[in-house]
Amino acid sequence: MASANRCIAQLSRNIITQPLRPTPQLSQIAFLSSQQLRCASVGKGAHSENAAKYKRKDQGSTQKKKKARSTFIQYDLRDAEQFNLCDAMQYIRAFEVGRPPSSSKYEMHVKLRSIKNGPAIRNRLRLPHPVKTDLRICVICPPDSAAAVQAKKAGAVLVGEDEVFDLIKEGKIEFERCICHIDSLQKLNKAALGRILGPRGLMPSTKMGTVVKDVETTVREMVGGSEYRERLGVIRMAIGQLGFSPEEMQKNIKAFMEQVKKDVAQMSDRISKDVHEVVLSSTNSPGFSLNGEFKGPNSVPTNQMTVETF
Amino acid sequence: MTNKTLRMVSILQRMRKLKTKLLAIRIGPGAVILPKDVKKINLEFAKHIEGGHRGARKFWRDILPRLKYRNPAIPMTVSRHETPTGPSVLTVTFTTPTPAAGSSTDATPVKLEARPPLKIDMRNRVESEILNELVKATGGTEVAPTEVELEEKRELEEEAEKSSRDRERSLVVRRERKREEEMLKAARGVA
Numbered sequence: 179m180a181s182a183n184r185c186i187a188q189l190s191r192n193i194i195t196q197p198l199r200p201t202p203q204l205s206q207i208a209f210l211s212s213q214q215l216r217c218a219s220v221g222k223g224a225h226s227e228n229a230a231k232y233k234r235k236d237q238g239s240t241q242k243k244k245k246a247r248s249t250f251i252q253y254d255l256r257d258a259e260q261f262n263l264c265d266a267m268q269y270i271r272a273f274e275v276g277r278p279p280s281s282s283k284y285e286m287h288v289k290l291r292s293i294k295n296g297p298a299i300r301n302r303l304r305l306p307h308p309v310k311t312d313l314r315i316c317v318i319c320p321p322d323s324a325a326a327v328q329a330k331k332a333g334a335v336l337v338g339e340d341e342v343f344d345l346i347k348e349g350k351i352e353f354e355r356c357i358c359h360i361d362s363l364q365k366l367n368k369a370a371l372g373r374i375l376g377p378r379g380l381m382p383s384t385k386m387g388t389v390v391k392d393v394e395t396t397v398r399e400m401v402g403g404s405e406y407r408e409r410l411g412v413i414r415m416a417i418g419q420l421g422f423s424p425e426e427m428q429k430n431i432k433a434f435m436e437q438v439k440k441d442v443a444q445m446s447d448r449i450s451k452d453v454h455e456v457v458l459s460s461t462n463s464p465g466f467s468l469n470g471e472f473k474g475p476n477s478v479p480t481n482q483m484t485v486e487t488f
Numbered sequence: 489m490t491n492k493t494l495r496m497v498s499i500l501q502r503m504r505k506l507k508t509k510l511l512a513i514r515i516g517p518g519a520v521i522l523p524k525d526v527k528k529i530n531l532e533f534a535k536h537i538e539g540g541h542r543g544a545r546k547f548w549r550d551i552l553p554r555l556k557y558r559n560p561a562i563p564m565t566v567s568r569h570e571t572p573t574g575p576s577v578l579t580v581t582f583t584t585p586t587p588a589a590g591s592s593t594d595a596t597p598v599k600l601e602a603r604p605p606l607k608i609d610m611r612n613r614v615e616s617e618i619l620n621e622l623v624k625a626t627g628g629t630e631v632a633p634t635e636v637e638l639e640e641k642r643e644l645e646e647e648a649e650k651s652s653r654d655r656e657r658s659l660v661v662r663r664e665r666k667r668e669e670e671m672l673k674a675a676r677g678v679a
Contacts, residue, residue, distance in 0.1 A: 253498060253499035254499070255499070257499050257500055257503065258499050258502075258503060259503055259506070259507070268557060268560050269510060269513065269557065271556060271557075271560060272513050272553040272554070272556040272557035272560075273509075273513070273553060275548075275552045275553050275555075275556040275564050275566075276531065276548050276552055276564065276565070276566035277566070464505065464506050464509050465502075465506070466506075
């Protein structure tokens, strides 16, 4: 049928070839193209009288409009196979066997039910059993000031102002966190380091709490704490080393989840966020969706899951 | 930065992949429960295959996870070195087995000796041979896969076959569509 082929060709011309499930990003383009489609079909669709007779008159109003999704896709968790903590850890240890126990880390992914492009959760937390204990911190403050002295005492690796800027511009970024004293904020902004530090998440900003007056306590807090942020509806954070026992993991996970729930509650006066799924995985293993229980009837007793000495 | 085309994979797809991986660990050579007196297992081999370390590496990748899953209490470590001519050995250390409670009627407890550590040479050997020797020497019991697991495995394999056939079919359709679209674009671009 020539007319049908022509219609299909128009369809294929206007709608970009998508994978079988349209992605949220492309749905906006599809929305535009459906408008074009409407004009096209009204203009050229009626090639034969037969087709004109059978063409739906109300095609314009009931045209397939792809509305951009405003929340992230949520899946029905009943389709998921969920595990309790001890079973998941037994599997994960099997996947990670033979690797040094301090190189692989457990990580936690918390999927939130939230709208897109809304405010995201960003916070810092001190785990009961810290994962990474050697953190190099850089403090930007006027050199030879009380703040500088305090920072060095609290354990900062790099302290200063102009020298630090020069080092960063050269590319020698040998620290994992960077905080800034309030007095140095102006100089920092003028030095235009956003290009270099920004993509690494190291740029000090008031929003993140990295522009402070009291340098000493912040540095001390940072050395033990790990920070997390929500990206595209998921919060990911390292939550344990491979050598941790199930009890230690349980404590860490509890602390993390409580903090996340508090953050979610704080956000919910303007935006509704909800914890949807919790997944545990590690560097070399697939993700296990957790059902919230510690152990099941068939789980191996926890004293058998020992630390592997390397 | 974040990859903009990251999508949340559908939960069924995720579960299918997860199940295949988990079943691969539960079923297969190496699903063996080792006796209680095995204290620890240590693998030693080179970082690269030259020198006959292939069997050892395969053992580590394929069989050791299954062993570990069935015996989570036994620490299983791996030490790697750089020299191809270096050792390629599997060492099993044994503990002194505790005497059974209530069986000792005499006043002096019977002193049991631990077996000497067992060393298995892995150089130039296939991983199945290494496993057989290990099981024979330690006296472990193999775990037979249950009916449910075999059933699941069969189902997953069928699904994988079906999806590869569907993939080929839809690839043809998509290629056709793409070709038509490009022809039209070229026609419009010229005109």
